Structures are given as C-alpha cells and as structure tokens.
Amino acid sequence: MRARCPLVVPVLTAQHCAAQLALSREHQSWQIRHWHPVLFTDESRFTLSTCDRHKRVWRRCGERYAACNIIHHERFGGGSVMVWGGICLEGRTDLHMLANGTLAAVKCRYEILRLIVRSYPGAVGPGFLLVQDNARPHVARVCRQFLDDKGIDAIDWPSYSPNLKPIEILWDVMYWCI
Structure with a gap:
C-alpha cells in the first residue's frame, strides 16, 4: 500500500441527490x-503558485538536491486569478478574468451577463439555454431579472452537482495542466 491524497467531495443531502436525479430524468x-x-x-480560481505539495518526483538515492527534483514555490502562495468561461458543443466563450478575484451579483450582471452572455443567443440561434x-451571484435577483428582461432562458441546475456539468471537467483538466 502507498500513501495517497484522499478524494475531497461535497456532502450531499437527500434533497441534492433527488434534484440531480430529477434533472437527469428530465433530460x-x-x-x-x-x-x-x-x-x-x-x-474558477487558479493559483499562480503551482506548489500544492501534491506533486511527486521519481528519483534515485543521492539525487534529492538535483535541479530536476526541486519544485520552487512562493512562500506565501503567490496569489491567484479567477476566470469565467463558457462552453457549448460548437465552441466556447473567451475566458474573462474577474478583477479583484471575486464575483458579486452586480459584477456578474454587468461584466458577464450584459457584455458576454447577452450576445451569445444570436450566435447560437433559437432555443438558446444558459x-x-x-452560486449566490448567479441566483441573485438582479441577475435573474436581467435574464428575464432579455428573454434568456436558463436551466435550473441543482446544487452540488459539478459532475453533471462538462465545464467542471474542463476546469479540472486546465488545473492539472498548469
């Protein structure tokens, strides 16, 4: 047996499981x-320092201090960047870097929904679904009202179900490629 890092998953209640099952059956x-x-x-947030102490190196005895076996990192994390993006079967949106690394409801409405998402239905065509x-900024009243005013339909996505969204898999791939 070897020491491994444990898998971290959210705690799912019976309501979460029922909502995921209902969405799956509906579609x-x-x-x-x-x-x-x-x-x-x-x-998604990406740390600028890649040293999370989970990387492993294969080395022989006496090679501990060889340059190829050393991972450099910033002592205090090196900061992070938060980006927003979207994918569909035929393409993707550009990645949008969120200033200050946070997303509040008003910022979501102005920077994301108004500037990016509003133009997307015309490119996709009829039947566009978001x-x-x-997340709190997405379900805030100002964002829901903006979507309603612009006639943008959205699928009500259940909480704690990242395994059902393909973009979550893309974030994971991007994280491990950094």
Whole structure:
C-alpha cells in the first residue's frame, strides 16, 4: 500500500441527490440537437503558485538536491486569478478574468451577463439555454431579472452537482495542466 491524497467531495443531502436525479430524468431523452444551443458557464480560481505539495518526483538515492527534483514555490502562495468561461458543443466563450478575484451579483450582471452572455443567443440561434451553477451571484435577483428582461432562458441546475456539468471537467483538466 502507498500513501495517497484522499478524494475531497461535497456532502450531499437527500434533497441534492433527488434534484440531480430529477434533472437527469428530465433530460435523459435529449439528443445532440437538444444540447446544441446549451451554454455551460462557470468561474474558477487558479493559483499562480503551482506548489500544492501534491506533486511527486521519481528519483534515485543521492539525487534529492538535483535541479530536476526541486519544485520552487512562493512562500506565501503567490496569489491567484479567477476566470469565467463558457462552453457549448460548437465552441466556447473567451475566458474573462474577474478583477479583484471575486464575483458579486452586480459584477456578474454587468461584466458577464450584459457584455458576454447577452450576445451569445444570436450566435447560437433559437432555443438558446444558459446553464449556471447555483452560486449566490448567479441566483441573485438582479441577475435573474436581467435574464428575464432579455428573454434568456436558463436551466435550473441543482446544487452540488459539478459532475453533471462538462465545464467542471474542463476546469479540472486546465488545473492539472498548469
């Protein structure tokens, strides 16, 4: 046996599981053409220092201080950057870097919904659907009102279900490639 890092997962309640199952059953008969106009969006934080002490190196005895076996890192983390992006079957949005590394409801409405998402339905065509998670800025009254005013339909996504969103897998791939 070898020491391994444990998998970290959110605590799911019975309501979370029921909501995920309901969403899956509701969309189980969808074909590719139904998913074509769906834009999956999310934001993610990336640390600028890649040393998380989970990287491993293979080395021989006496090679501990060889340059290829040393990982340099900033002593106090080196900062982070938060980005927002969206993907669909036919393409993607540009990554949008969030100033100050936070996303509040008003900033979400102005920087994300108004400047990026509002123009996307015209490019995708009829039947456009927006998928966001249930983060507080996304479900805030100002954001919901903006979507309603602009006629943008959104799929109500259940809480704690990142495994159902393809963009979450993309963030994971990007994280491990940094």
